[in-house]
Amino acid sequence: MPPNNRKQAMLPVTAEIIDNPVGTACGFAVDIGKARFFFTPGVPRELRRMLEEQIIPRLLAKSGLQTSIHLKRFHSYGLGESHVDSLLTGVEELVPDGSVKLGFRAHYPQLETKLTVRGADMDEIKRKLAPVEQEIRKRLGNFILAEDDKTLEGVILAELTSRQASLSIVETFTGGQIAARVAHLPGAERVFRRGLVARDLVELGAAVGLPRASLEGEITKETAEEVARAARKQSGATHALAVLIDLDEGPDRIEFGGTICLAIATETEAASRRSRILGGREWVRLGAVEMGLDCLRRYLQGLPVYERIDFEKT
CATH class of the missing domain: 3.30.70.2860 (Alpha-Beta Plaits)
Incomplete structure (x- = not known):
């Protein structure tokens, strides 16, 4: 254990530990004379959460108020x-x-x-x-x-389960993180069919049976729709989600970004969107995972797949 964390664990013997749900440093409370003292970390968001959930309820209980x-x-x-x-x-x-x-x-x-x-x-x-x-x-x-x-992935699983539907996911750059959000959930074994991951779009296309020529060039919404349709047909799932990312070239800085093209396909139709996110590789990856899952939720709930978000750049 690092010395800083070890120091956080050194508390008065008579102290009551106050849980910190959003940080590593706990708080504590001790009686000094006739007064009850509460000690918390100085990070504002940690303090606010502890006040709301831990300290104020204790003070109200001590006051005798029902x-x-x-x-x-x-x-x-x-x-x-x-x-x-x-x-x-x-x-x-x-x-x-x-x-x-x-x-x-x-x-x-x-x-x-x-x-x-x-x-x-x-x-x-x-x-x-x-x-x-x-x-x-x-x-x-x-x-x-x-x-x-409830969670985003839990909502998606419930929507698919209620329809007796199934899902396949195809993704680039995100390292399988979209599929990982769904596949581990209880009950996912009845819904989740397949997850495909590749950094190279041509290799991804080959895995779902698409010719190389159809995937060369710029990634578009239409490309994502084609990949989603092929993945759905190959796996036999009722729904397929394809999330394709075209990353910028250059150093990983705040202005580094990626273009995200995603699509949801069923046997009869496909819905898609294109978005661009800046902020560095990790920011793009996290945004693509969430956007893909959110668009799938929207589709399943009959909502517009595209609504402009604050993180989106033109």
């Missing part, structure tokens, strides 16, 4: 934190007593929007929460991927 706290979470992709903060201006004021607090946790490429709600019991909390969460769903719309403990 109260409950509930955390409601919305997971979204495509809108940055400042954009969502602006879109949700005033939602806290739908509950005038100040018992609903709005917060965010950004972890690119997703954003978690949080509502912390306090009330005498869960019935009161649900009454307070109802108009606020309804307004959030209205304002964020199709950009909401999932809520609470």
Whole structure:
């Protein structure tokens, strides 16, 4: 264990450990005289999370007040934190007593929007929460991927399972990370047919039975559709997702980017989109994984596959 981490584990013998859900350094609480002291890391986002989930509930319990706290979470992709903060201006004021607090946790490429709600019991909390969460769903719309403990890949699996459908995934540059998000889930064995990964598009095409000539030249939406159709037909899946990436040349800097062409194919149709993301190789990779899965979710839920996102560059 590094010395810095070892130091974080050195706490007073009588201390109560306060969990830090977003960092390595825990907090702690001790009684000094008649007062209860709370100590936390200095990172603002860690402090806020610990206050909401750990410290305030302890203080309320110590005060003797009868109260409950509930955390409601919305997971979204495509809108940055400042954009969502602006879109949700005033939602806290739908509950005038100040018992609903709005917060965010950004972890690119997703954003978690949080509502912390306090009330005498869960019935009161649900009454307070109802108009606020309804307004959030209205304002964020199709950009909401999932809520609470649900995940994007879990939503996709549920949609496919409910249709008794199956899925194959073809991807370049992302190293199989799109397929990995789905394939390990409980129940995926009934849905996930095949994942194909290659850095070279011609090799990828050969794996799904496409001639070399059809894949030479610039990657386009039409290329992605052709690959998705071939992968679906070859694997026998009802749906196929193809995510193809054309990376820039040059050093891996903030201005380094990639063009993403993706498509979802079924037996009767195909839907596709093209996007460009800057920010370096890892930023492009993470964005491509999330965009591919999100477009598949949108397709399965009957939503537009293309809506412009904040991370997209022209």
